[in-house]
Amino acid sequence: MTEQRHAEIFALVRSNIYEVLPDVEGREIKSDDRLTDLGANSVDRAEIVMLAMEALSLHIQRVELSGVKNVGELVDALYAKSHGQ
Amino acid sequence: MTLVGIEAMNVFGGSAYVDVRELMEHRQLDTSRFEQLLMSRKTVALPCEDPVTFGVNAARPILDTLSDAERNRIELLISCTESGIDFGKSVGSYLHEWLGLNRNCRTFEVKNACYAGTAGLQMAVNFVLSQVSPGAKALVVATDVSRYTVDDGGDSLTMDWAFVEPSSGAGAAAMLVSEIPEVFQLDVGANGYYGYEVMDTCRPTPDGEAGDSDLGLLSYLDCCEQTFLEYRRRVPGTDYHTSFDYLAFHTPFGGMVKGAHRTMMRKLKKAKAADIEPDFERRVLPGIRYAQHTGNMMGGSVFSSLAGIIDHGSFDTPKRIGCFSYGSGCCAEFYSGVVSRTGSDRLRRFGIEEQLGARRRLTMDQYEAVLRANDSVRFGTRNVKIEPADEVAPFGSGRRLERLVLEEIREFHREYRWAA
Numbered sequence: 001m002t003e004q005r006h007a008e009i010f011a012l013v014r015s016n017i018y019e020v021l022p023d024v025e026g027r028e029i030k031s032d033d034r035l036t037d038l039g040a041n042s043v044d045r046a047e048i049v050m051l052a053m054e055a056l057s058l059h060i061q062r063v064e065l066s067g068v069k070n071v072g073e074l075v076d077a078l079y080a081k082s083h084g085q
Numbered sequence: 086m087t088l089v090g091i092e093a094m095n096v097f098g099g100s101a102y103v104d105v106r107e108l109m110e111h112r113q114l115d116t117s118r119f120e121q122l123l124m125s126r127k128t129v130a131l132p133c134e135d136p137v138t139f140g141v142n143a144a145r146p147i148l149d150t151l152s153d154a155e156r157n158r159i160e161l162l163i164s165c166t167e168s169g170i171d172f173g174k175s176v177g178s179y180l181h182e183w184l185g186l187n188r189n190c191r192t193f194e195v196k197n198a199c200y201a202g203t204a205g206l207q208m209a210v211n212f213v214l215s216q217v218s219p220g221a222k223a224l225v226v227a228t229d230v231s232r233y234t235v236d237d238g239g240d241s242l243t244m245d246w247a248f249v250e251p252s253s254g255a256g257a258a259a260m261l262v263s264e265i266p267e268v269f270q271l272d273v274g275a276n277g278y279y280g281y282e283v284m285d286t287c288r289p290t291p292d293g294e295a296g297d298s299d300l301g302l303l304s305y306l307d308c309c310e311q312t313f314l315e316y317r318r319r320v321p322g323t324d325y326h327t328s329f330d331y332l333a334f335h336t337p338f339g340g341m342v343k344g345a346h347r348t349m350m351r352k353l354k355k356a357k358a359a360d361i362e363p364d365f366e367r368r369v370l371p372g373i374r375y376a377q378h379t380g381n382m383m384g385g386s387v388f389s390s391l392a393g394i395i396d397h398g399s400f401d402t403p404k405r406i407g408c409f410s411y412g413s414g415c416c417a418e419f420y421s422g423v424v425s426r427t428g429s430d431r432l433r434r435f436g437i438e439e440q441l442g443a444r445r446r447l448t449m450d451q452y453e454a455v456l457r458a459n460d461s462v463r464f465g466t467r468n469v470k471i472e473p474a475d476e477v478a479p480f481g482s483g484r485r486l487e488r489l490v491l492e493e494i495r496e497f498h499r500e501y502r503w504a505a
Contacts, residue, residue, distance in 0.1 A: 043122070
């Protein structure tokens with residue numbers, strides 16, 4: 001995985017988190033942060049996942065991105081899916 | 086070609102409810118983003134209420150409007166439920182008895198989580214279209230109850246408790262299906278169905294629920310898109326934004342529907358947030374109205390949405406309504422039909438909103454007492470008398486004074502009576 005691409009996806013997810021959860025805007029987001037702990041309910045979590053999928057033009061079933069436990073795992077999963085892995 | 090669809094329908098939301106915000110505060114759940122969930126009240130099934138009483142109380146007002154000759158043409162009774170009370174005997178057998186239907190009537194039950202109601206409707210529609218018994222009618226009753234026990238344990242199957250208890254409701258929708266579709270005329274052949282195996286939510290034990298709510302939400306969204314795309318493949322030229330005057334969604338809770346509609350508008354129409362909100366309020370919100378009184382009705386939910394739209398929409402000219410049904414596990418379908426002024430007049434006679442407004446509000450202490458009392462009517466109960474005190478009557482000022490209540494379970498047989 002290229003570090004740069006991974007960092008770009010992380011930045012994208014972070015901006016989506018800020019968009020869906022205005023209360024945490026500007027706060028540092030770490031890989032091991034859980035979306036739930038940031039105040040996201042299940043509607044928010046799905047929205048964050050979908051905004052990222054749309055920005056990356058990922059055409060996969062959304063259920064393929066279920067089961068991730070924290071922000072880092074979501075970024076890893078998005079990176080893997082966007083590179084056909 | 087034979088016309089087909091819903092000749093009459095009614096929705097029954099029980100006799101008691103709790104305020105959802107009060108319940109969430111009582112459970113010390115996070116309510117900071119409560120408004121976003123679009124929840125207000127949820128139906129609480131009392132010990133004297135079960136899938137049979139809900140179903141009968143939804144269907145009886147319809148039957149009371151029929152002549153004996155019309156009633157005797159009901160040749161198919163489909164009960165649709167994920168809240169069965171017996172592995173073999175169907176809820177429909179009791180419905181048949183207490184609704185006084187003709188014995189020359191095919192009676193059976195279908196199960197596919199919250200999709201069951203649509204499965205039943207579509208089978209009834211096909212029965213009418215087949216014309217094997219011209220003029221025959223079908224009665225479809227989608228009826229569900231959640232009694233509240235959650236199975237926990239295990240790492241992967243963890244329900245998001247914050248949503249499950251506040252969103253789970255109870256209720257029934259009854260539909261008379263015939264070749265006189267005065268309330269909702271189905272668009273024949275305009276069906277996009279889609280399904281696959283997924284472990285989102287399920288009822289693996291007699292009175293419990295388990296599942297993964299995030300997976301369920303993502304699967305619901307996938308299915309919403311895929312069923313619409315299949316519908317559009319079969320009905321070329323369909324436009325999500327302009328082909329449907331209203332959209333009736335299966336409604337686990339309103340916030341989920343809002344999210345699904347937003348996703349569809351963004352993905353299919355590249356719509357911006359500022360345009361999506363008014364479109365949601367105009368085409369979708371009327372359908373969420375009754376769910377805000379009942380919580381998730383499960384099998385009857387999409388029909389509760391349809392009824393909300395027909396009761397509160399504008400039908401000076403006929404309007405097309407798109408319906409999205411989803412059942413965990415999963416199977417889903419996008420289909421449509423047309424409603425005219427006659428249909429909305431016919432539905433309004435049943436006073437669904439008035440009935441919902443006349444229910445009794447339970448305090449948290451009363452609610453906890455109902456949960457404890459419900460333990461006496463768990464699945465498999467052999468003998469129990471339901472104490473009259475358990476009926477948290479009065480039933481309010483609904484137009485029908487008589488309602489069916491469960492009085493006793495005697496050697497597994499459920500015994501009911503009409504209560505004033």
